[in-house]
Amino acid sequence: QTIKLTDFGVQGAESNNILYLREIDDADKLVAAMQAKKDGKAVVVGGGYIGLELSAALKINNFDVTMVYPEPWCMPRLFTAGIAHFYEGYYASKGINIVKGTVASGFDADANGDVSVVKLKDGRVLDADIVIVGVGGRPLTGLFKGQVEEDKGGLKTDTFFETSVAGVYAIGDVATFPMKLYNEPRRVEHVDHARKSAEQAVKGDQGQGVRRVRGGVRLPALLLFEVVRCRVAVLRRERWRDGAVRGQRPSGGQAQVRHLLGQGRQGHRCVPRGRLRRRESGHRQGRQGPAAGGRRGGARQGRP
Structure with missing residues (x-):
């Protein structure tokens, strides 16, 4: 389930052309907005995969792009400061403006209801024809309330992604599993993890658990500006x-x-x-x- 700014009561967050990317319909709306606001100004809220990839796509389509995120660097759950510095420098070299350490606190709209201004918590104001928000999602666990043990917003599993109910498995970003690297349970929100956790669950179900390999995620390649x-x-x-x-x-x-x-x-x-x-x-x-x-x-x- 997409996390939306309207969930937090952000002023003006219901304005037109404040967009999210989760489903095919969301992509269609984004394309339509880009065509309607050709060569305009775009503000991307979020410094994760969605934010990075859509910022690149918008810049390729001749938008003036500004990224806004509260963390000290992009992809903080995966990137070290040094690696993030490389990507941020690369994006800056392509003409993308990056604003860190603050969040969107409100929006203004024009007479047609289209977003026109992004207000930041630190007092800065950004002009915008399109705003794209990529601040994460929530697992839909309501179906299992009171039946399966939960942890950190997901369904708690062991290293083979078996839940507290024997024979019931949770894979992908709904699973909170022991991550050896951090020595604590975590959820991983990435498509490659969905595939790898499914493979791990099958290994456990087939009794291939002599060496209990910790669940984990491989790092993907980011879609940037060109194929090298x-x-x-x-x-x-x-x-x-x-x-x-x-x-x-x-x-x-x-x-x-x-x-x-x-x-x-x-x-x-x-x-x-x-x-x-x-x-x-x-x-x-x-x-x-x-x-x-x-x-x-x-x-x-x-x-x-």
């Missing part, structure tokens, strides 16, 4: 050490090792060309960073 052609190397993590990788670097360019979810770890680290080394038969894999200097196991620094 790239050469990809498959690298395997080694004991979660910063920069410890295994695999073969493609010729040319750079490789990057990034801790996307690791709390208290370095946000990212770049591996300059020539610093990743191929694993050779009978020798230990080399590592990037200061420890990579000199000779190790017959692998020479600079070898592809």
Whole structure:
């Protein structure tokens, strides 16, 4: 269920062209508004997937775009400050204005009832022809009230997504499951998690639980401004050490090792060309960073 600003009694939130994106009908309304307000000004409320992706889409369609979100950086539940800084810089380079640390507190409309002004809590005022709100959703758990144990707005599950009722499973963003990374139960609102949690539930139901793998989510690629052609190397993590990788670097360019979810770890680290080394038969894999200097196991620094 989409969280709407009208749920909180925000002044003027019922104005025309204050839009949300959840269903096909919502997408149709957004397209119609973009056509009616061609080359206008758009304010995007929210710094998550919806906010980032729609900001890019609006900019591609020649809108003057401003993003507004209360967090200190975009995607705070997934991105470290360093990674968020990269994305925010990239968006700024495309001409998107980013306003952080405040929220929309009210809206003004013109004589036709169309939104015209966004009022921010910090006192700033933004002109707007379109406002898109992406501040999350709520799981619909009402059907299970009093029947299944709940936690943090979702249905509480174990690591195989089985609820408090034996044989009943909850998958996707409705499930509150033990996330080992944070050592606490969490819900994950992403389509890839819906697929992966279903796979995990099937493993548990088939009795493949000798090694109880914690439920989790893989990070998706964000839809940005263009499709980038790239050469990809498959690298395997080694004991979660910063920069410890295994695999073969493609010729040319750079490789990057990034801790996307690791709390208290370095946000990212770049591996300059020539610093990743191929694993050779009978020798230990080399590592990037200061420890990579000199000779190790017959692998020479600079070898592809």
